[in-house]
Amino acid sequence: MSGPDDFRPEERAQDPAPPATPPVESDLDHERRTDQAADGGQETGPSGDTERAAGPAHDGGPSVESTTGTGQAVESSTGSGPEAGSEPSETGSAPEEHAGPGSEPAGDWQGLHPLSVWAGAVAAGIFLVPTAVIGTAAIALFAPLPWWALAPIPGTIALLAFFTSIDLLRLRATRFRVTAERVEMRSGVVAKAYRSIPRERVRTVDVNAPIFVRVFGLCSVTVGTGEQGGSDQFQLLYVTAGQGERLRRELLLRRPATGAGAATTGTDGSADDTEETEETGEVELARLNRAWFAYAPATTATLGIGVGFIAALVGFNAQTGGWAWEWASEQANLPTAEELTSMVMTRLLVVVPASLLVLLLSGVVVLTAVAVETWWNYRLTREADGSVRLRRGLLTSVSLSVEGRRLNGVTLHQPFVLRSVGGADVRAVATGLAAADDEKTSAKSRLSPPMPVGRARALAAALLREDDSPLDVPLARHPRAALRRRFTRAGVVALLGVAVSIALAWLHTLATQAWWEAVHEIEEEIIPVPLASRAVETTPSWGWAFLAVLVAVVAFWYAVGSYRGLGHGTHPRFLVVRSGMATRDTVALERSAVIGWRITRSPFQRRVDLADVAATTAAGQRMYAAKDVGLEQGLVWADAAVPDLLAPFLVREDGAEGESGGSGGQGSRETPSQA
Amino acid sequence: MSTDALRLRPPHHRVDRRAILWWTTRALAVTVVLTAAPAIPAVIFEPARPWLVPATAVIGVVGLLVTVAMPVWRYRVHRWEVTDTAVYTASGWLWQEWRVAPMSRIQTVDTARGPLQRVFGLSSVTVTTASAAGPLEISGLDHELATRVADQLTETTQATEGDAT
Secondary structure (H helix, E strand, O other): OOOOOOOOHHHHHHOOOOOOOOOOOOHHHHHOOOHHHHOOOOOOOOOOOOOOOOEOOOOOOOOHHHHHHHHHHHHHHHHHOOOOOOOHHHHHHHHHHHOOHHHOHHHOOEEOOOHHHHHHHHHHHHHHHHHHHHHHHHHHHHOOOHHHHHOHHHHHHHHHHHHHHHHHHHHHHOEEEEOOOEEEEEEOOOOEEEEEEEHHHOOEEEEEEOHHHHOOOEEEEEEEOOOOOOOOOEEEEEEEHHHHHHHHHHHHOOOOOOOHHHHOOOHHHHHHHHHHHHHHHOEEEEEOOHHHHHHOOOOOHHHHHHHHHHHHHHHHHHHOOOHHHHHHHHHHOOOOHHHHHHHHHHOHHHHHHHHHHHHHHHHHHHHHHHHHHHHOOOEEEEOOOOOEEEEEOOOOEEEEEEOHHHEEEEEEEEEHHHHHOOEEEEEEEEOOOOOOOOHHHHHHOEOOOOEEHHHHHHHHHHHOOOOOOHHHOOOEOOOHHHHHHHHHHHHHHHHHHHHHHHHHHHHHHHOOHHHHHHHHHHHHHHOOOOOHHHHHHHOOHHHHHHHHHHHHHHHHHHHHHHHHHOEEEEOOOEEEEEEOOOEEEEEEEEHHHEEEEEEEEOHHHHHOOEEEEEEEEOOOOOEEEEEEEEHHHHHHHHHHHOOOOOHHHEEEOOOOEOOOOOOOOOOOOOOOOOO | OOOOOEEEOOOOEEOOOHHHHHHHHHHHHHHHHHHHHHHHHHHHOOOOHHHHHHHHHHHHHHHHHHHHHHHHHHHHHOEEEEOOOEEEEEEEOOOEEEEEEEHHHEEEEEEEOOHHHHHOOEEEEEEEEOOOOOOEEEEEEEHHHHHHHHHHHHHHHHHOOOOOO
16 A cells, blocks of 8 residues: 655755666657657656657747757757667767768658548538528527527537648647657647657557548548557548558568668668568458358347337436427327336236337347448468558448567457357457557457357467467466455345345335325336336335345355456467456466566465465567466466566475475665664 | 464564554544544534434544444554565455565655644655556655665666566
């Protein structure tokens, strides 16, 4: 538990020099140069991790003339940064790189495509203009002051013009270029920003083309670096599809280790070279099979989305005070709400299953439509340079490339319903993708639609370039104590279920006729066919016992499934953990990507000799845990998965130093000892 | 379990004894605030007293128990160690945690001291890796020692190869 007074930002700021900045890393310093630096000004401070500060207003539009200036600035800022000297190749090559701006065609600053402004305007216009027309008509017909009818259309046009001109300014202020070492972007109308990413830090390139942009032949390009919580991305809105494709290839293209030497050939030339090799070297890992869309509705949400869909209609009805239903029934000669209610009450056995079916069907329709939109034209390929490329999408076509080296593993993702119909989907465990809390990047990590589980396993093996898939290694069972823990939890839930049932049954006996009347009235306000409260009223109060039993059965069934889901294992290159009942995830994580261990034990786990043993990593969800594993079992597994890391800290209970195959390093040689 | 079961041995060094005082003060402060939340309304609104007075009592007693037990317990658990190859920490009291991070994957080393820590002459050393799954923190070190540990860690990480990701 870290106390509330542990970290005070102002204290850090006071600290004149951060006591320690190791050489190896300072992503932020690299990727967020401020425009001040570009103007030749001094940096904001040694710890450049202040937000990408808005520099003083830049005079005029940044044009080619600033190329050399920027070059110097980048060079100087690289030199003045705390990481100076740690990456000599970069600093050393900078003068060479910028020596002759003219000789390097790739170094030219490029603008966004002018059409992107009109793409935005058309997209906004499609929504706004009809709204304005309807508004005009509505005001002219119904409003007490018809003169106001003149307002919406000119107003909308002015609004559109205003935003378009702002967008035009943004467009003109945005410039980007790709040099041999970095990819750079200047942007901002009022607050100038200059962003620069070393090309070796580029993890993902994401090319998106929503339909309104695609008709203009444009696309957006997002460059991902794996930086944590990247609030402001490196994003180009929009460039031509050809430019997007070229950027995608160039940015993920790894130069030879010598780096700077290859740079002089110019990026254009090298891109042309690779174009051919890539065409031939592309390996297809998966392609859409339309039968897979059948898996799309296999989620627990299907019924829920159906409910949501119907609820939206019901909500509309309620907002109009039941007027919508009255109007509809008058028009179509449908029975009124009262007649409907009586009809429903007499045929309850037919109506309840039928309405459930309707809910299910509407859920299926919605989910299948979403799946088709998302996964149309799905293709997963491995490019010649080793990067994995995902293409998909009907209205918004998406192309995502992940650098091969950054793909540290895969997750076989099986939500309960999908699992029970034999489906699974494959997700990437990659640096720069999918922090668990970030919905947007989490969605990005999906590399396949739901597909048959056998196909998904084969795809995972192909992605990891392994003949014997890590997902097929036999997983060790966790101790029975883990099952007992789950039974204990299920028991608690069952007891709660009993308590709630008793409370409800008690309320049921207390409820008077008047109270029921009130409830019926409220329900009639909300839905045209009040069913729920009447059904509850007619049930005898001992019926609540069924609820208690149901809760208990589900809880214990869940406990067993959850225990059976637990497992861990090792593969020559990967470690594997599996857990989950509602959603079962089998994760294969590259052993070399493990950057630490975290072992946690609750008081209950200590009593029964269990522990959660988690590997931390920079990729994916940052931490993958073997839950409720036997302490010894877990330690042996962790020690085997990453040799030498844990070994110095392991002992046999009798006191002998155990398993110290590594450099030993017990004790703290240079550690200043306590007073 | 058998007698020669594989175990994590505790890291070598305890934190500074003054950390007990620091944790006690912190827990006391939290207890006072939490107890005051129902206690002050209880003084003002007489009708709510039957509910608020027991709440105050429960929160106060639990808070005091934590204040008495937690710091000593923590002191027994909290340990740390820096070897040539890794940083190893243990922390927690009811829920305990052991963390290992190899030198080659360490990204930054910070020392930080809150106002309360400063009163007791303490500091925390925070070691971050490329994983966002939480940094290693050694809290409650003597300020001088914390600075030396941070310096040493910096030196060692500089000497270690690796791109930290």
